[in-house]
């Protein structure tokens with residue numbers, strides 16, 4: 001059976017804009033985040049407090065978070081890899097964060113210049129600081145369904161990282177198909193392992209599919225049937241990871257909402273307002289948005 005309600009986590013301003021070639025003006029990013037919140041998205045991941053050398057596109061994170069007009073019911077998490085990022089985030093008024101590691105060693109090395117174990121050690125003081133401030137922490141696990149450097153990734157590797165993150169007190173795990181290779185059978189295998197062997201409550205799991213090979217919606221539907229009710233997506237289908245060569249954008253929020261609403265699943269999000277947000281950011285990207293729903297709505 002399917003959940004009655006799904007919580008959509010919008011990652012376009014972070015996962016999307018981190019991978020755009022051109023520099024989107026700061027004021028435009030802020031407007032984009034505000035429009036997405038006004039569309040009713042409960043969570044809008046806004047930016048990353050990472051090394052500006054690693055991700056120059058998001059080097060204005062402090063300015064974005066300080067200048068943003070926040071809606072009372074909306075969460076605006078940011079990515080934080082280490083204490084330096086945590087200090088910058090707190091100074092900018094951040095009240096929700098995400099740490100990020102992976103199920104495969106080579107991707108972790110390329111992405112955050114650490115082993116998986118080192119990355120977890122770096123998160124510990126970050127999570128402790130967040131707990132002192134009563135700030136919720138999400139944990140991303142990348143390359144769950146395949147790695148750009150190693151290929152196949154064993155589901156047991158994801159289980160091990162997942163349990164370590166939860167041990168630390170992290171409240172939600174997002175399972176990342178970083179390069180968009182997953183097929184629904186893999187979704188069943190991984191989630192089943194986490195829930196039955198790992199005894200991880202379904203409420204603590206979210207899914208995060210990049211749509212490189214067109215399987216993202218099928219994977220989401222499979223996850224919903226297994227009882228997952230938190231799904232990540234990016235307005236317009238923006239996104240990708242600069243350290244995952246060839247990876248396309250996230251599943252588009254518009255395409256996800258169209259399917260969910262068609263299935264009678266509530267989200268609290270206004271689809272046409274998401275289209276409007278994508279339309280306002282589109283001129284600042286070097287390419288047309290890839291969302292199918294957006295393209296259909298724009299052609300009509």
Ligand code: HMG
Nearest residue numbers: 049050051054081084085111112113140142143176178241
């Ligand atoms: P490093 O070079 O090992 O770090 O990078 P370091 O501690 O040696 O520091 C090097 C320099 O960076 C120093 O500056 C630090 O101060 C500075 P210098 O003294 O040379 O002038 N620095 C920072 N500056 C600002 N904010 C910080 C910060 N930390 C260090 N937080 C590091 C390690 C983790 C910092 C780097 O590799 C990094 O920032 N990586 C981020 C990569 C990234 O953002 N990737 C994309 C997000 S993950 C993703 O997209 C996947 C996801 O969507 C899920 C999925 O799809 O699978 C989440």
Ligand code: MG
Nearest residue numbers: 015176178241
């Ligand atoms: Mg991603």
